[in-house]
Amino acid sequence: MSLLPYALARPFLFGLDPETAHELTMASLARTQGTPLSLAWCSSRVNDPITLAGLKFANRVGLAAGLDKNARCIDGLAAMGFGFVEVGTVTPKGQPGNPKPRMFRLPEANALINRLGFNNDGLDAFLANVQQSRVRRQNTPNPLVLGLNIGKNAATPIENAVDDYLTCLDGVYPHADYVTVNISSPNTKNLRALQSDEALDALLGRIAERRESLARQHGKRVPIFVKIAPDLDEAQVDVIAATLKRHAMDGVVATNTTLSRDAVKGLRHAEEAGGLSGAPVLEASNRVIRQLRAALGTGFPIIGVGGVMSGQDAVSKIRAGADVVQIYTGLIYKGPELVNEAALAIKKSC
DSSP states (O other): OOSSOHHHHHHHHHTSOHHHHHHHHHHHHHHHTTSGGGGGTOOOOOOOOEEETTEEESSSEEEOTTSSTTOOOHHHHHTTTOSEEEEEEEOSEEEOOSOSOOEEEEGGGTEEEEOOOSOEEEHHHHHHHHHHOHHHHOOOSSOOEEEEEEOOOTTSOGGGHHHHHHHHHHHHGGGOSEEEEEOOOTTSTTGGGGGSHHHHHHHHHHHHHHHHHHHHHHTSOOOEEEEEOSOOOHHHHHHHHHHHHHTTOOEEEEOOOBOOOGGGTTSTTTTSSSEEEEGGGHHHHHHHHHHHHHHHOTTSOEEEESOOOSHHHHHHHHHHTOSEEEESHHHHHHOTHHHHHHHHHHHHHO
8 A cells, every 4th residue: 555645645736737747747756666765656466367468467457558658657657556557659759749738637527638649759768768667677476567559750641650650569579568559649640540441451461460570580479459549430440340350460459538528518628629538538438348349259358448537437348348447547536546446346346
């Protein structure tokens, strides 16, 4: 159990601009991870193992990509009790992202809007941080499962997007337990067009081809997941499911943030451009998960993410068809205590 209840820290953090609070938190984690000061947030990990895509997850609750874009805080995040951690999104070259301000809280709805735009230090810095992580070097019976999330640079034309994904895949492959291909952020122009029939087929075909080459080169087969949006209709989900299976992808992450504002109309910042995350996304995400499970059948790995603010929310994703879940916005509103709350709720219900 952590020594510092998040309820004491939250008023201070929520008194700051959202991005300033985020940067301060991540910088503090980076400086103090692996030191006695980590007792302020660390927690024992709930033991509820599951094997998915050939990987043994210590429990079914993970961190979603986006919180630690540069992989600076893997050890600190692992200490919160996660069964797996996903970092990124990383792009081949560092980029500043979209102009500030670009993060907005909607506390009445337990929600955030962001239009960060894959701001990160680039692939080389990202890989250096991954390799410095202590949890990646330790030989433990239940090592942390680490996902590395890849994307494209904003300046790269959409018709050349595959080149960016392949560059990132080449770089992260030796260091990842699994790789997530992010084609669903709403904050990089035209990125979601890669979810369309022909574009997705072409992209995944090239990724599958490169993965076979990398598997031979490195002597291991790293699972590849694809992260999709919640703003898809059933026909689109069916096409994506068929394409995932055709190209032997290992799993799907459902879902990213939403462009819909139906659940937050009238609230301050509700009309800001960007992706909405948090509680309002729960049902939209669960709907896509249910449709994916129906289309993919049993046995195809699904990571459910979007709107997990409580243990019961996490259970709802498992019942919708997800195998494991991820949290991000819930961590900001509820704190590290949510990790074990969600993991215990899933363990008791499954």
